[in-house]
Amino acid sequence: MARTIIYTYKDEEKRLTFSYQQHRNIHEAVAEAEGIDISEFLKMEQQIEAISDTKAVRNYRDNHFRKLGFGKITLEQRENRGVGKK
Numbered sequence: 001m002a003r004t005i006i007y008t009y010k011d012e013e014k015r016l017t018f019s020y021q022q023h024r025n026i027h028e029a030v031a032e033a034e035g036i037d038i039s040e041f042l043k044m045e046q047q048i049e050a051i052s053d054t055k056a057v058r059n060y061r062d063n064h065f066r067k068l069g070f071g072k073i074t075l076e077q078r079e080n081r082g083v084g085k086k
Helices: 026-033 039-051 054-068
Strands: 003-009 012-018 070-075
Touching (some): 039 054
């Protein structure tokens, strides 16, 4: 199911359709949308995942994307609907 990412890049808020079938996480999706190659970042992230906890990986990811010019990166909230409602 596709979701919407709301992110800020160089002080401009943008929206992007996101699916886990195309990207591993929302950070990869926004980097691709802005034409940024993050292959070296992904290698380092895997190394940190192998030796550290999730908090260290999250801090590394957040700091790296802040340096690239990204601000807030989040999934848009889903609207909760009752059963049988569209």
